[in-house]
Amino acid sequence: MSRIFKTLLLCCAASLYATPSLAEWHYEEQAIMGTEVTVQLWHEDGSKAAQLIEQVMAEFRRLDDQLSPYKEDSELSQVNREAAVGPVALSGELAVLIDKSLWYSQLTDGAFDISFATLGKHYVFRMKQQADEQVTESLLEALNYRHLHFDKRAQTLRFGHDKTRVDLGGIAKGYAVDKAVEILQEAGVCCASVSAGGDARMLGDKRGQPWLVGIRHPRDKSKNAAVIPLAGSAISTSGDYERYFIDDRDERVHHIFNPATGKPADTTAGDSDKLISVSIIGPRGFDTDPLSTSVFVLGKKKGLALIDRLPGFEAVVIDSNRRLYFSRGLDNLQPDNSK
Known part of the structure; x- marks a missing residue:
């Protein structure tokens, strides 16, 4: 076998081993939530x-x-409409989210509180709109996680204040x-x-x-x-x-x-x-x-x-x-x- 032929074989073998894998990074971006x-x-x-x-x-x-609290047919919107009237049955998934949210409310002594929506709904950032002092004062009592009466066993949620609302944005x-x-x-x-x-x-x-x-x-x-x-x-x-x-x-x-x-x-x-x-x-x-x-x-x-x-x-x-x-x-x- 000639030296040139041997060299060609080695080059071919090297090129086979150097062939990149078909695996690669795949990327996608979409506007959701x-x-x-x-x-x-x-x-x-x-x-x-x-x-x-x-x-x-x-x-x-x-x-x-x-x-989403902005979609009228979402489960969360239904809860916000009905939970001040009486206990609302939750899906297993929403029950898990409510349970974890309340756990963090207790851990942080209320620093984390999904009932912020009580006043948060009066803020529209794209329009530079915020709740004034009168609205804030009238709703502050309703903004309290202790108004969220969650029955973990029955998987129901009831609001203890008729003005309380929740948002899971956090x-x-x-x-x-x-x-x-x-x-x-x-x-x-x-x-x-x-x-x-x-x-x-x-x-x-x-x-x-x-x-x-x-x-x-x-x-x-x-x-x-x-x-x-x-x-x-x-x-x-x-x-x-x-x-x-x-x-x-x-x-x-x-x-x-x-x-x-x-x-x-x-x-x-x-x-x-x-x-x-x-x-x-x-x-x-x-x-x-x-x-x-x-x-x-x-x-x-x-x-x-x-x-x-x-x-x-x-x-x-x-x-x-x-x-x-x-x-x-x-x-x-x-x-x-x-x-």
Whole structure:
């Protein structure tokens, strides 16, 4: 066999081994649940990947149809119409969401409260509309999770105040990303990322590397305040920049309500305990979502103390002075507070 022929054989063999795998990343983005839902997954079959992505998007649409307070025929809207009259039978899924919501209300002494909708429904951010002092004062008593009489065994919910209303905006998207990841896990997907607005969950890693999740700078959307490497985790971010407007007093009016006041949680500049962004890292979006809201309302001191008590959870917070702080488990990260 000639030397040239041997060389050709070796080159051919090398080219066969170097042939790239048919597996690749597949990506899709759709507007669902009032936000951008994105799915990125690794799969060797393009048509199968497309089917899985559609299953995920269909799951988000199903949950939106069931849990949206803006759709008259949703189960949640039915509850808001009828629960002040008497107990309303809940589906098993909604019962789980109500149960978890009330658990977090008790854990945070009311900082997390799905009855914020009692006053929240009077805020229309795209129209710069908010509840005035008279409306706030008249409805504040009705904004209290203790008015939500949930019978876990019978799976019914009754409102103890005729003005009370609920909204699952602080927990539903985290729950939805978990359901999406379950679909991908059951299909044998090794590596994926699913996000819905400020809530995301990673399935596995990014083909041997961690997913690098950027935490947006709350006052400059073109920058990240931090980048966190994650694998097999969920992360939820709550910030006063997500849905807001500046009112005629030059104050920021945003969508994260303090149940104690019935108003958006105060983010007055200069108070180092006030927060403008909270990111919570943990195993499931079903927990990181309500925790990010809770810590935002509690403030830096109480909020970080809460996370430090909860095994498996970490926090990255930014106060109203734009300074970055981490929970104890992330102490090895050095915040850059020069900006």
